[in-house]
Every structure is written in C-alpha cells, then in structure tokens.
Amino acid sequence: MMISFFENFFEIQKSFHQILFSWTPFSFGDILYILLGIFLLLFIIKSFKKKNRHSSILKILVLTNIFYFSYQFFWGMLYFQTPIIEKLPKGEITLDKKKKLALKYLEKCKETRKQVTQDKNGVFIVTNLKSLQKEILYKQSKLPNYISDKKAPQINSFKPSIFKNIMSFTGILGYYNPFTAEAQYNSELPSTYIPFTSAHESSHQLGFAREQEANFIGYLIGIDSNNLELRYSTEYFTLKSLLNSIVDEDEDFVKTALKNYSPEMKKDRLYERAFIHKHQGFLDDFFGFTNNLFLKSNQQEGTVTYSYFIDLLIHYEQQKQKESYQAIRF
Incomplete structure (x- = not known):
C-alpha cells in the first residue's frame, strides 16, 4: 500500500519536474548540486568559526537528514517496488543458456555493426543524438504491459552532464537526478556507450530504481529499435554482459568469442579499452567502492556482479519462446 503511494506520487512529480526543467539546454540538476555544495561549504566554514560548535554540528545533521528524507521521498522508496523478475516465468539459469545467448548476440552485433556509421579510424559514432533520444522516448511507450504500466510522458529531458570530466575518471556513465527528473549522460564516452546509457537513464526516468532493472528496461527499449x-x-552491451557472466566459468569460450568479433567490433572494443585505460586511477577505485556500498544499501547486488540483468534477460527470452510457441499452436 505504502509503495503504491510512492509509485503514484513519482508519476506526478516526474511529469511536473520534466516539464519544469526539460527546456534548459544544460543540466539544471548539476547546477543545483553545485550551488548546494557551495552553500554547505560556506555554512560549515561559517559555523565552525562560531563559539557554539555543537549547535552548528546539530544544524548540519538536521540539513543532512532533510536532504536524505527528500531523496527517499522522491526516489528511494522505489527500490522497494515489486521486482521485475517476479513478472517473468521461472526457470533455471545455466551456463549453456548463457553461451547460446552470447553467440546469438555476437551474430546480431556483427550484422548491425555493418549498418552504422564510423569515423575515419573505423570506430562507431553516433550521428544524430536528438533522433536517438526521440526513439528512446517512443520505445518507452511500447514496453510490454506485463512488465511496465508506467507512464511515458514523451518529454525530452536528456542532458549532457557538466561533470563529464569527473565522470570519465570515476567510471560513471550517467546518472538520474531525482530532484529534476533529468537523465544525465557523460558526453565524453565512446559512442558505443552513449545510446544504451541514455536508454538506461531513461528507464530511471520511468521509475525503475534498481540498476539492473534499468539495464533490462534499457534493453527492451533498444533491442528491436x-x-x-x-x-x-x-x-x-548485452553481449558484453553475457561474456562477463561467463568468463569465470569458461574463460576459453569468452576468448574465442572475442576473437570472433568482426574487425569493426574489434576497433570499437579497442577504443573503449583505450578510453578506460586513460581514465583509470584513484578516483575510479574510490567511486567504484562507494557506488558498491550505495547499491547494496538500496536492496541491490552492488557493482561486483551483473547476474540479475542476465537472469532477467534469460527469463524474458523464455517468455518470448513461450509466446511464439502459443502463436504457432493456435
């Protein structure tokens, strides 16, 4: 009952916030965080200059609690929604199933990669970001009813983050701002990341809080686009996720799959690896650790494993096979 209240409240506030903030070409949420950070810094400096420091510490704690309460009210309670996996058929997740899917998506990647644009170095590039964003919004409204009954307002509120340089060094691809309903993405990312990252963040805009469920909704948005x-x-993204889930059980299979990437896909992979290597460091490790704690504190697995997305993917494939069988039978 309580979770239903927060789901309904989110539907109202997300539409209102998107109308209110979507018109700005820059990230209003990023500006809000900068101003908040400056205010808190000045408040802390001013407070500790006073004699009564205990009162100042109390004020800081009160402000922190107000911020945390606001976050939970606008967003945090959505982590307690009914998990998507409960809406899908049950079934055993086996290594063989993951391998078959990996080979399937390897072939799909090869075929689609031939049809997209690449730069002079042979690396995939996004040519029309606005058209891509429009397609994501359209596909939001076409999600299967048994998985999502959430409203898709069709309001473009995708924003390149002002913090793109910091994000590149922290391994953050994008984030959803629950106070402005903006989907932020790191515009410095290789183009292989940007479309799916946008679909992922748009899933948060719809109201899917869990990271791996947002990945799955992003998958549904993009896979038949x-x-x-x-x-x-x-x-x-799906192929990489499958290979990551297989590598600990069968490293040779993953090595063979990587060798069978098309020449174009190999260039995309090398470009991704070069980008990651360039931006590795202390910040990447630190934010990976803190993000892991954050995910676990919000009923999620953490960044160590992406198995939940794979579980959802395989159960969904089983559902599609069942529907295809019934369509042929009747």
Whole structure:
C-alpha cells in the first residue's frame, strides 16, 4: 500500500519536474548540486568559526537528514517496488543458456555493426543524438504491459552532464537526478556507450530504481529499435554482459568469442579499452567502492556482479519462446 503511494506520487512529480526543467539546454540538476555544495561549504566554514560548535554540528545533521528524507521521498522508496523478475516465468539459469545467448548476440552485433556509421579510424559514432533520444522516448511507450504500466510522458529531458570530466575518471556513465527528473549522460564516452546509457537513464526516468532493472528496461527499449545506433549499442552491451557472466566459468569460450568479433567490433572494443585505460586511477577505485556500498544499501547486488540483468534477460527470452510457441499452436 505504502509503495503504491510512492509509485503514484513519482508519476506526478516526474511529469511536473520534466516539464519544469526539460527546456534548459544544460543540466539544471548539476547546477543545483553545485550551488548546494557551495552553500554547505560556506555554512560549515561559517559555523565552525562560531563559539557554539555543537549547535552548528546539530544544524548540519538536521540539513543532512532533510536532504536524505527528500531523496527517499522522491526516489528511494522505489527500490522497494515489486521486482521485475517476479513478472517473468521461472526457470533455471545455466551456463549453456548463457553461451547460446552470447553467440546469438555476437551474430546480431556483427550484422548491425555493418549498418552504422564510423569515423575515419573505423570506430562507431553516433550521428544524430536528438533522433536517438526521440526513439528512446517512443520505445518507452511500447514496453510490454506485463512488465511496465508506467507512464511515458514523451518529454525530452536528456542532458549532457557538466561533470563529464569527473565522470570519465570515476567510471560513471550517467546518472538520474531525482530532484529534476533529468537523465544525465557523460558526453565524453565512446559512442558505443552513449545510446544504451541514455536508454538506461531513461528507464530511471520511468521509475525503475534498481540498476539492473534499468539495464533490462534499457534493453527492451533498444533491442528491436529501428534506430540502428541504439540497437547496436544495446546488442553490444548485452553481449558484453553475457561474456562477463561467463568468463569465470569458461574463460576459453569468452576468448574465442572475442576473437570472433568482426574487425569493426574489434576497433570499437579497442577504443573503449583505450578510453578506460586513460581514465583509470584513484578516483575510479574510490567511486567504484562507494557506488558498491550505495547499491547494496538500496536492496541491490552492488557493482561486483551483473547476474540479475542476465537472469532477467534469460527469463524474458523464455517468455518470448513461450509466446511464439502459443502463436504457432493456435
């Protein structure tokens, strides 16, 4: 009952916030965080200059609690929604199933990669970001009813983050701002990341709080898209996720799959690896650790494993097979 209240409240506030903040070409949420950070810094400095420091510490704690309460009210309670996996058929997750899916998405990636644009170095590039964003919004409204009954307002509130340089060094691809309903993405990312990251953050805009469920909704948005850039990015993310879930059990299979990447896909992979290597460091490790704690504190697995997305993917594939069988039978 209580979770239903917060789901309904989110539907109202997300539409209101998107109308209120979507018109700005820059990230209003980023500006809000900068101003909040400056205010808190000045408040702390001013407070500790006073004689009564205990009172100042109390004020800081009160402000922190107000911020945390606001976050929970606008967003945090959505982590307690009914998990998507409970809406899908049950079934055993086996290594063989993951391998078959990996080979399937390897072939899909190869085929779609031939049809997208690349730069002079042969690396995939996004050519029309606005068209891609429009397609994501459209596909939000076409999600299966048994998985999502959330409203898709069709308001473009995708924003390149002002913090892109910091995000590149922290491993953060994008984030959703619950106070402005903006979907932030790191515009410095290789193009293989940007379409699916946008679909992922748009899933948060719909109201899917858990990270791996947002990945799954992003998958549903992009996998059958007529926008080839979105489809390739989604297929490529899915393939990488499957290979990551297999590597500990069968490293040779993953090595063989990587060798069988098309020449174009190998260039995309090398470009991604070069980007990651360039931005590795202390901040990447620190934010990876803190993000892991944050995910676990919000009923999630953490960054160590992406198995929940794979579970959702395989159960969904089983559902599609069941529907295909019934359609043929009747």
